Amino acid sequence: MAGKPKAMQYNRAAAPRSAKSNLMPPKLTFHGRLQPCLGLLLVALLTGCTSSPEIQDRPIPFSASRQDATLAYIDQHYGRQPSDISIVPRIIVLHWTAIADLAGSFAAFEPEQLPSSRPDLAGAGQVNVSIQFLVDRDGTTYRLMPETWMARHTIGLNYNAIGVENVGGVGSVDNMTDVQIEANIRLVRYLAKKYPSIEYLIGHSEYREFEGHPLWLELDDGYRTEKVDPGDRFMTAIRRAVAPLGLKGPVEIRSERRLD
Numbered sequence: 260m261a262g263k264p265k266a267m268q269y270n271r272a273a274a275p276r277s278a279k280s281n282l283m284p285p286k287l288t289f290h291g292r293l294q295p296c297l298g299l300l301l302v303a304l305l306t307g308c309t310s311s312p313e314i315q316d317r318p319i320p321f322s323a324s325r326q327d328a329t330l331a332y333i334d335q336h337y338g339r340q341p342s343d344i345s346i347v348p349r350i351i352v353l354h355w356t357a358i359a360d361l362a363g364s365f366a367a368f369e370p371e372q373l374p375s376s377r378p379d380l381a382g383a384g385q386v387n388v389s390i391q392f393l394v395d396r397d398g399t400t401y402r403l404m405p406e407t408w409m410a411r412h413t414i415g416l417n418y419n420a421i422g423v424e425n426v427g428g429v430g431s432v433d434n435m436t437d438v439q440i441e442a443n444i445r446l447v448r449y450l451a452k453k454y455p456s457i458e459y460l461i462g463h464s465e466y467r468e469f470e471g472h473p474l475w476l477e478l479d480d481g482y483r484t485e486k487v488d489p490g491d492r493f494m495t496a497i498r499r500a501v502a503p504l505g506l507k508g509p510v511e512i513r514s515e516r517r518l519d
């Protein structure tokens with residue numbers, strides 16, 4: 260049972276589907292569902308079964324309207340019309356936020372709609388950027404939304420990816436801490452074990468290696484951003500530690516591209 264956050268499974272089951280049918284009562288939001296989680300946690304503790312104690316849930320607002328905007332993004336960018344925003348994760352993408360502290364980083368993901376400070380992304384959909392996990396500078400790991408709801412964090416890959424952001428990297432300077440690296444290693448191991456469908460691990464700066472790969476879905480050839488996060492030192496340290504998992508990286512991705 261370790262590594263199976265029950266609250267997330269509970270959320271994933273009903274909420275996205277309700278978003279489309281407009282049947283979601285106000286209480287059945289991601290926020291409103293945290294209360295039962297406490298009861299489950301108590302049961303888990305009493306039975307000696309802990310639920311990923313290193314991960315703290317700190318959900319960002321993800322109302323029916325944000326879910327609908329996510330569905331619109333999936334339609335516009337990936338040409339798919341699913342009934343909910345759940346994904347089958349195939350890739351882990353690691354990032355830094357380029358924001359100095361936790362509060363500022365969290366605030367970047369909190370608004371449901373893209374703020375006016377991101378005109379670079381606005382033409383590509385109004386749903387704000389989001390992320391499944393955020394790691395603070397002291398290594399504390401927060402889960403911001405259900406693990407298999409689609410987050411907007413990496414062009415072309417969101418529908419296949421779980422993202423991890425790390426607080427720091429202001430001015431494109433690598434200041435990732437040792438405890439952040441350790442937390443990312445634990446998180447990658449946790450995710451790879453929980454989701455056998457995950458085969459790939461990349462840093463955000465490597466995302467364009469997927470262009471031409473079967474998992475690349477972006478329909479707009481003009482929609483690209485240049486990324487440097489989270490840096491080679493960080494990725495090298497993570498990859499060395501999780502090598503036994505056999506996750507594929509840029510070399511394998513290049514070899515798997517379509518030859519058209």
Ligand SMILES: [Zn+2]
Nearest residue numbers: 354355463488
């Ligand atoms: Zn990034």
